[in-house]
Amino acid sequence: MTAPLLPVPTRDVLLTCPLDCPDACRLRITLARGGDGQERAVKLTGDADHPYTRGFACVKTVHYPARQNHPERPLYPLRRVNSKSDADPIFERVSWEEALDAIAGRLRTLLDTRGPSSILRYHYAGTMGLMENAHAHTLWRALGTPELEETICATAGSAAWTLGYGPRYGVDPLDVPHAKLIVLWGINSLSTHSHLTPQMTAARKAGARIIHVDPYRNRTSVYADQHLKLKPGTDAALALGVMHELFAHGWTDATYIAEATLGIDELREAAAEWTPERTAAVTGLSVQEIREFARAIGTTRPTYIRVGYGMTRHEFGGTNLRAVTLLPALTGDWRLRGGGVTLSTGGAFALNRARVGGADLLKPETPRVNMNELANALRPENELGALVVYNCNPAVVAPDSARVRAGLQREDLMVVVLEQAMTETARHADYVLPATTFMEHADVYTSYGHHWLSYNPATLEAPGEARPNTWVFGELARRLGVTEPAVYWTVDDLLNEVLDTPHPHLAGITPERLKAEGMVHLNLPEDWRPYAHGAPTPSGKVQLSPAPQHREPEAALNPDFPLRLLTPPAHHFLNSTYGNLPNLTRAEGSEPHALIHPADAEAYGLADGEYARLTSEVGSTRRRLRVTEAAQPGVVVVEGSWWGLSAPDGESINAITAQTLTDLGGGSTFHNTRIRVERAES
Numbered sequence: 249m250t251a252p253l254l255p256v257p258t259r260d261v262l263l264t265c266p267l268d269c270p271d272a273c274r275l276r277i278t279l280a281r282g283g284d285g286q287e288r289a290v291k292l293t294g295d296a297d298h299p300y301t302r303g304f305a306c307v308k309t310v311h312y313p314a315r316q317n318h319p320e321r322p323l324y325p326l327r328r329v330n331s332k333s334d335a336d337p338i339f340e341r342v343s344w345e346e347a348l349d350a351i352a353g354r355l356r357t358l359l360d361t362r363g364p365s366s367i368l369r370y371h372y373a374g375t376m377g378l379m380e381n382a383h384a385h386t387l388w389r390a391l392g393t394p395e396l397e398e399t400i401c402a403t404a405g406s407a408a409w410t411l412g413y414g415p416r417y418g419v420d421p422l423d424v425p426h427a428k429l430i431v432l433w434g435i436n437s438l439s440t441h442s443h444l445t446p447q448m449t450a451a452r453k454a455g456a457r458i459i460h461v462d463p464y465r466n467r468t469s470v471y472a473d474q475h476l477k478l479k480p481g482t483d484a485a486l487a488l489g490v491m492h493e494l495f496a497h498g499w500t501d502a503t504y505i506a507e508a509t510l511g512i513d514e515l516r517e518a519a520a521e522w523t524p525e526r527t528a529a530v531t532g533l534s535v536q537e538i539r540e541f542a543r544a545i546g547t548t549r550p551t552y553i554r555v556g557y558g559m560t561r562h563e564f565g566g567t568n569l570r571a572v573t574l575l576p577a578l579t580g581d582w583r584l585r586g587g588g589v590t591l592s593t594g595g596a597f598a599l600n601r602a603r604v605g606g607a608d609l610l611k612p613e614t615p616r617v618n619m620n621e622l623a624n625a626l627r628p629e630n631e632l633g634a635l636v637v638y639n640c641n642p643a644v645v646a647p648d649s650a651r652v653r654a655g656l657q658r659e660d661l662m663v664v665v666l667e668q669a670m671t672e673t674a675r676h677a678d679y680v681l682p683a684t685t686f687m688e689h690a691d692v693y694t695s696y697g698h699h700w701l702s703y704n705p706a707t708l709e710a711p712g713e714a715r716p717n718t719w720v721f722g723e724l725a726r727r728l729g730v731t732e733p734a735v736y737w738t739v740d741d742l743l744n745e746v747l748d749t750p751h752p753h754l755a756g757i758t759p760e761r762l763k764a765e766g767m768v769h770l771n772l773p774e775d776w777r778p779y780a781h782g783a784p785t786p787s788g789k790v791q792l793s794p795a796p797q798h799r800e801p802e803a804a805l806n807p808d809f810p811l812r813l814l815t816p817p818a819h820h821f822l823n824s825t826y827g828n829l830p831n832l833t834r835a836e837g838s839e840p841h842a843l844i845h846p847a848d849a850e851a852y853g854l855a856d857g858e859y860a861r862l863t864s865e866v867g868s869t870r871r872r873l874r875v876t877e878a879a880q881p882g883v884v885v886v887e888g889s890w891w892g893l894s895a896p897d898g899e900s901i902n903a904i905t906a907q908t909l910t911d912l913g914g915g916s917t918f919h920n921t922r923i924r925v926e927r928a929e930s
């Protein structure tokens with residue numbers, strides 16, 4: 249008998265999606281055995297029995313098997329043999345022994361000669377797994393290397409939320425169908441949170457209206473009943489303008505305000521000057537739009553507001569988001585099922601994290617590096633000797649990425665990249681270490697969009713010599729003589745630890761049960777209204793003080809850069825993940841485009857389809873133009889963290905974004921860039 253040409257399906261498994269996306273879907277994956285005897289994933293869809301996933305995976309993750317089986321996936325440890333300044337890297341395959349001995353040797357020398365501050369770990373949420381993400385940091389904390397502040401995405405939002413509300417609790421997404429008004433504010437949810445759509449459609453069938461507040465028209469604006477195309481960075485002004493009308497018309501809930509909030513007088517005073525006329529002048533919306541929007545929020549119960557992290561990626565993004573999130577504290581929507589505002593549901597996962605990732609090993613004197621400032625950290629004068637990257641692709645996703653790449657190319661810096669894909673960061677490495685995927689390692693997952701906790705067993709044999717991050721760090725730790733036990737924890741150790749808590753949300757959830765059921769709903773009251781009577785802040789109330797204020801960003805004053813650039817996510821990629829799959833890059837338009845309004849195109853002499861040079865204070869890049877009224881005058885939009893290989897000049901869009909930090913939480917400012925656009929030769 250000859251080996252079958254087509255893989256023979258063997259079984260279906262249910263696993264949770266590990267990607268950095270609020271939906272944390274329950275996936276049904278079909279495995280098959282190929283002619284080589286190896287079992288592989290061949291088909292992926294959503295679990296039809298899961299009440300939130302509802303039988304579908306997004307347009308991107310249905311292609312996960314293709315990225316997992318990608319012909320260029322690194323499957324063996326690789327060592328760079330040519331100069332790092334050569335554009336095309338040449339790697340040779342080495343054994344794990346060789347790679348680990350060499351890396352540990354270099355780390356040992358650095359520790360002995362320059363100390364732990366010469367070694368930097370760099371990571372984000374390529375996997376959301378507690379083991380391969382949060383807990384993987386333990387080695388570095390045991391060694392005392394600089395603490396990486398994980399600020400690239402969510403800290404401006406979480407700092408803003410915490411000021412008002414304490415832990416990040418959100419509305420149960422399964423309660424959204426109760427809402428009669430849904431406001432999608434600074435979130436392109438049809439692309440970035442696609443499993444909210446069935447919930448919203450159910451609400452709409454029951455009579456709900458849906459309003460999208462966003463500076464440009466995208467899939468979510470088209471789905472919504474109304475699109476408020478405000479000027480970027482003016483959300484605090486719009487929220488204060490709405491509050492002005494709530495106070496003026498008596499659309500506030502006096503009982504809720506008295507029982508559950510602190511600081512109402514200050515907020516009323518701050519809103520007093522935000523007449524519809526002034527709000528219109530700042531936000532670019534019409535007086536009528538503002539009046540009607542305020543009336544809708546003021547008179548529709550329950551109103552559900554879904555904010556995204558998008559609006560926080562501005563100089564004053566933290567305050568802008570905070571202003572919006574305070575609205576339900578005035579309307580009293582928190583008292584109603586389906587009412588309130590969600591930024592994240594993550595706070596409900598009250599796991600025992602005291603020792604996860606070596607959190608208990610952190611010392612106050614340990615130096616800290618804000619991950620948005622990687623380009624600065626890699627400057628030669630900072631004397632970093634080694635950079636270890638996992639779960640992240642900073643050559644593409646970090647601000648000021650051209651300087652990040654220049655730093656990665658330093659011959660005196662050892663760059664170690666643990667990866668599942670041959671990313672541009674991996675292409676800059678001295679050592680590429682092949683990483684396993686969520687089907688190939690066991691892990692535990694929370695969610696920031698719903699309330700199910702998950703456990704994925706290791707389901708497929710790792711291909712080639714791919715290994716989990718924690719295995720690699722355990723091997724380095726042994727070679728470095730690290731004795732901290734948590735470095736060597738198994739997933740079972742981690743699971744026992746995180747579930748060892750008396751917190752009521754985890755009552756009845758044991759490691760055995762989680763492993764047996766795979767996905768378990770937190771033990772929340774059936775009628776979950778976390779802020780119905782106050783908030784777990786120091787005062788026990790929703791804190792309205794200090795009242796948010798609108799501020800004009802300083803960067804707006806530079807006449808050399810008259811346009812503003814937004815760089816939101818692409819529909820068909822997850823950050824830079826999937827950017828190496830031809831069918832998804834084709835679906836996304838084959839190359840990144842800069843959306844520009846016809847009025848700006850005319851003013852700057854630019855035509856649809858031609859190339860333009862986009863220049864900011866930080867750098868310059870070339871992009872093909874799409875002239876469209878989806879953009880607004882004065883605002884250019886480039887969707888997606890594309891791989892350089894799909895861009896006309898090989899550059900990430902982050903070559904022109906800056907390391908500027910937000911007002912709260914030290915967050916990223918990816919939508920804050922001021923640019924000029926000029927014609928470029930082809």
Ligand SMILES: Nc1nc2c(c(=O)[nH]1)N[C@H]1C(S)=C(S)[C@@H](COP(=O)(O)OP(=O)(O)OC[C@H]3O[C@@H](n4cnc5c(=O)[nH]c(N)nc54)[C@H](O)[C@@H]3O)O[C@H]1N2
Binds near residue numbers: 436820
């Ligand atoms: N398809 C897809 N899904 C994803 C991702 C992806 O890359 N692709 N990434 C995942 C990750 S890591 C995250 S953090 C989330 C992010 O997803 P979101 O929370 O949706 O946040 P962003 O994608 O940054 O931006 C969303 C919207 O904010 C708008 N925006 C920009 N500036 C402003 C402003 O000043 N005011 C207002 N009101 N709106 C503004 C943008 O135009 C954009 O439409 O999505 C996750 N899901």
Ligand SMILES: Nc1nc2c(c(=O)[nH]1)N[C@H]1C(S)=C(S)[C@@H](COP(=O)(O)OP(=O)(O)OC[C@H]3O[C@@H](n4cnc5c(=O)[nH]c(N)nc54)[C@H](O)[C@@H]3O)O[C@H]1N2
Binds near residue numbers: 373669686816905
């Ligand atoms: N201009 C601009 N830039 C942005 C954004 C934007 O909106 N605009 N969004 C920002 C946001 S919100 C975020 S969250 C960041 C995200 O940026 P990143 O966290 O870098 O996300 P990805 O680009 O998807 O890269 C994740 C990498 O982790 C790898 N990975 C996944 N699982 C594992 C694993 O188990 N082990 C190892 N070793 N590797 C693994 C994947 O192969 C992938 O290459 O980008 C930010 N950058």
Ligand code: SF4
Binds near residue numbers: 270442443
């Ligand atoms: S990326 Fe998000 S929407 Fe897509 S399958 Fe994963 S969790 Fe679901």
Ligand SMILES: [Mo]
Binds near residue numbers: 268400402
């Ligand atoms: Mo993110």
